[in-house]
Amino acid sequence: MRAPSEKEAKTAEVLLAIEDVSLSFGGVKAIRGVSFDIRKGEIRAIIGPNGAGKTSMLNVINGFYHPQEGRITFRGEQRRAMRPYAAAQGGIARTFQNVALFRGMSALDNIMAGRTLKMRKNFFWQMLRHGPAMAEEVEHRRKVEEIIDFLEIQHIRRTQVAKLPYGLQKRVELGRALAMDPDLLLLDEPMAGMNLEEKEDMSRFILDVNSQYGTTIALIGHDMGVVMDLSDRVVVLDYGRKIADGTPEEVKSNQAVIDAYLGVAH
């Protein structure tokens, strides 16, 4: 099913390249000399057992953690460390493993907040909330409503997100990330704690985002079946090292990966 885009991915340009990145917290080495790239338009999975450094990797890409060594090249611009604000401006959006929504706000406001960077009208107009400020608000509202339609969450628009069930919170969080019109979407365990139906819905949204908006996606997953089905290429981390990188088929048959997941007799 994903065959055509796999071919595209091979020829497409590299959007983000990680080279020899190492990250440690005191004596704990979270990531050790990992290199891989994410190509434009692909779905790239990062997998690995618990504590492999997957989330740390996303945090490095995003600018929350600053690696001690290595380089990150995003859209041809090389840097040692990103700032979260610069990453957001550059078009990197992100969802969290433990939903990180603005709990006191409605679903609509959460997604609208995702458009903050695109809104330009200054303080004065904001005070009046008429004329240009209102026009801007409506323009972005229209875009947000498109996302709400896309994610099928029309009915919970006005609900405070803290009151929503977990699966819907995950969806709102995806909506907030999509509202940024990202070039690169980082999904940290988008399917964690979901039942089969919710997983299927989320998979559908991820594939649709990729094909409709052409967004490049990097996702972390635990559920091997889902991850292997969704992604074009997979990178496997274990104890902060990269142990495999390739198409799902290649990774599945890789002995190091099997050992890492199933354990190996010493």
Place this chain on the structure above:
Amino acid sequence: MFYREVGQYKTNYVADQAVFPILQDRIGLGVILLIAFVVIPLTGDDFLLNAVMIPFLIFSLAAMGLNILTGYTGLLSLGTGAFMGVGAFACYKLTTIFPNVNILIWVICSGFFSAAVGALFGLPSLRIKGFYLAVATLAAQFFLDWCFIRIPWLYNYNASGAIQVPQRMLFDIPITGPTATAMTRYYVVLTIVVAMTWVASNLVRGRIGRMWMAIRDMDIAAELIGIRPLPTKLTSFAVSSFYCGVAGALLVFLWYGGAEADVFNVNQSFLILFMVIIGGLGSLLGSYLGAALIFILPIVLRMLPPALGLEIRSVTVEHLTFVIIGVRIIVFLISEPHGLARLWQVTKQKLRVWPFPY
């Protein structure tokens, strides 16, 4: 039965994003404004205007200011009294240095001085949160208190150490000073407070309000969608202090008529904080409700025994008032920790589905 949005369809986003999307709410607001602007001045006596309504509105404004900071941005502050003081002293200095400029311009301008001071003392908020920030703002409170007492330039070297409000006119009608009538002062305060409430409601519903609330609810995720914490927090401090500053200037110029630095001590900060907590964090309506409960209720309680013909010594009444207010605060916080504004929300929801339970 009558309070329902049934049949009120919105056909565009402007109507959908209105502050009061339900018709009944808009009628209610109109009635309240009508009472405030017409009924109260016509029927009320000087006592109602001077001792109840004017201070109630001013405290509501200060509570609104603190609510922007604490309720909407999640930054706890104990410096409200001091920021009000900055507004009052700035207004006093400005109007004595430039007596020919209209006093209302200086009242608003004094807000900017307060905003600048507030933003300065808001700088630590980047690194510290919660109670620690409260302590940092407490430092602002004591430092500014000290300034108000120790820098005689601020009160023009008055022997008493107090500021005396000079008489100032608007369209040849005195609005400050001893000759201004309660009614004129009431109208001035009411107009300013209503206008600033409107601005605050615009701010919190737009991009800036969403940025504040995003920082309050989850600062890491906020940073990730491109909201820089420091400028957002400082904006909140500035806007909040602006409101407090104007409230402070109004307090001295249109209510007290003169004040010492003591008015702006830490007790004032706590009083405003209680109003915000009781009224409801993150609600503009809550600011009014909180101010009403904390400020008007004691007045009513004090008037109650004489009205009922009970002969209680005024000192006893005073003490009883404290007890009753304290008990009510505790009861409110236990039964509805989200404040009076939430109680109102629940009531509205109940009205919507009445006569059915849900």
